Amino acid sequence: MNVVAKTETGRALGDAFAVARDRLPGKGKIADQRREAFEAYERLGLPHRRIEDWKYTDLRALMREVLPLAPAPDAAALGRAAAAVKLRAIDGVRRLVLVDGAFAPDLSDFGNLDKGLSIRPLREVLDAGEDALSAQAFASDTSNPMIALNGAMATDGVVIDIANGTVLAQPLHIVHVASGAAPAAMFTRSLLRLGRDTGVTLVESYLAGEGAKAYQTHDGLIVAIGDDARLDHVRLVEDSVDAFNISSATVTLGAHAHFNTFGLTSGGHVSRYQLTVTCAGEGSNVETNGVNLINGKQHADTTLFVDHAVPHCASREIFRAVVDDRAHSVFQGRIIVRPDAQKTDAKMMTRALLLSDDAEADNKPELEIFADDVTCGHGATTGALDESLLFYMRARGLPEKEAQALLIQAFVGEAIETIASDALREVAIATAQRWLQARA
Template sequence: MNVAIAAIKTEAETGLMEAYSAARHSLPGGRAISAARNEAFDAFALGGLPHRRLEAWKFTDLRRLVKDAKPIAPPPDAAAFEAAARAGQDLGGLGFRRISIVDGAFAPALSDLEGLEAGVTIRPLASALAADESVLSCDIGPVLPANEPTLLLNTAFAADGAVIEVADGVVVERPFHLMFVTTGAAPTAVYTRSLVVLGQGARATLVESHEGPEQSDYQVNAVVKVELGDDARLDHVKVVREGNAALHVATLLADVGARAHFSAFGFLVGGALVRNQLFVRLAGVETVAELSGVSLLAGRQHGDTTLSIDHAAPGSTSRETFKAVVDDAAQAVFQGKIAVRQQAQKTDARMMSRALLLSAEAEVYSKPELEIFADDVQCGHGATTGTLDDQLKFYLMARGIPAKEAEALLIQAFVGEVVETIAHEGLREGLSAVTLAWLGERG
């Protein structure tokens, strides 16, 4: 006798199924996009929300942590636009080209789309979906796990975002600022997908920021896919300053061509539960990737940085440096994997994770990995976790610096080593100011 075993769905998983059933016919896209959405959601429904039995989600069990599925955010109204216009003040004076996404919808009225350089186009993802373009494709090779749950959800639900395209040889002097703002006190779910394509020899800087209201347990699922042609360069800086009760899950997909240079810096200072996952494929010869980040966590925040970088061609170089400062009962997670394919001889890859614990209740989980199939490589990884150096603190206090200020100076120096790697001077100074503000709020 054969007995069928049905998987038990959580309240959140059931809510997601109901939400997709209600929204699927109103989501933008032609026949091909609709088929891609249905296929993605069917795959998600089979496995459900990620949980600790999945190795990549061992330390961030969404099935346990996500209690319910929020309703999809409605189109922004006048009040939402007014709230979004006040957002991004920290970066507003740096002269970036602002591209606003409000409650998941591209907002031309709040975006700076005039005077684009020749060869640069910026358009809503919704228009590309309506034309049935294959903008929901996320294939970047084996570096991306099959049926990644949160990416499947994004593919199913994403209705808007931005498509930025830079033609061959174009150098964009003014940085793009993709600003994602969630408004309103009522908890909602926001799904966005953005695509950044740089042609051969093109150069640009992309700043990505996320923010929303305090005390609202809204949910964000954001995906940014980057495609770099040969000899191109992109500097990407992401700042997460979500509200203190928000859930933020984001995926960066990067496919990097030959002799290209890709740098990505992540700065996390807000949100109740944040997971930033990066999947990077170095597909061309002599490619350079620099991935780094800083997480400032306090209260009961949970910050997870998970990355996988695939060296798929000879002579590529990668450097990964991530630091976390963890206070109170917060948790920091770092999972990093470097894979070197058999054909990727002469690879040079180094990865380091460092964490600073400021309280006895703070927790850090670190899991660096190397997977090497080539025999002529230089690869290494490391991880450290510790507390403030009492001798250095005493040295500062002995010179008349109060204890709290001495701690702040040591923490600032710990973080500043990574922040200083940001090429844009104004951005460096802005994030240093955010760090000082965070230190000033410590009890």
């Protein structure tokens, strides 16, 4: 018989959960689901390198413990958050701000909603006892310890519904802000449901207020895309240099639906993004693209799982990593083609650019194919900047750092160009340029 001894850290988190339960919204079935999710996390503990999906991101060594739940933001915290939001404001979007894991209506564009658009704080939905909606928002994968922990501890988020036939011209922008109070953990979970024949662009940003240090962000997003609907998704991670960001997203597509997602990670000490996409309706199309720009001792992990469950679906994955100093980039991409998913067209390519002898990039593309009439492929490369191109540019008067920056921009450009919105593409380019300027 295997006996698992609970560590002092495990006991401390268990005590923190017991204390926090009165602060967590939702009673009855939701409270039971939270307890079951936390028990699943306690059984599994922080993931470690002996678990295949976590072999490159050992949270027992990197994070070591889960911090106590962040307190509700006070006026000072909201003030620091407002300054951070203003500094990274994006024009032309409807902003929805979460501060230290709590929805902040005074910092959000919450009024005058478009016809067919509904936005509510998750806490409000849970406290109202809407069992069906609550159950969908808290559907958890208890085999994944970090998703289970998020389900147990989530304090707030947003629930967004888009009615059939509604196409929103204005992007929605969920902004996660750590206010700068004492180091703590923030747990948020959001739900986005697109009806039939709908369209929307969703932006997610992760920011740090002035003085925010060593905090932890634990975020979850659940998305259901209806038949003939389209979701464009842009995700920008600019956490503080000593922060931890452990996030997950689960996306399900209906028939002839389209999901285009792009993620850029340039901040945080340790980050892990887990995205699971299921093509549940025939004719659906998935584009997943991303860039890691990291240096120092940063560790950034992007893990993608695309499940082709039905025939006639297509998916494309493009991932780029630029790694400097002693940083460590991880890309894990798995495409599974189920036995009934004939006529699947799936391709995946990941490339890493190492700027230092001490930089590390682990790329692990995988295909699991159980159907015979498919077109699938994958590839991975790792290398350094082309010395001949650098020499050519320097011979024409460009300083070395400027020449490197131009080559890096060209390297990541293929992924950034997949962003459908011109304005949001410029935002991503500006984020990449800030990283390049800081490196110089």
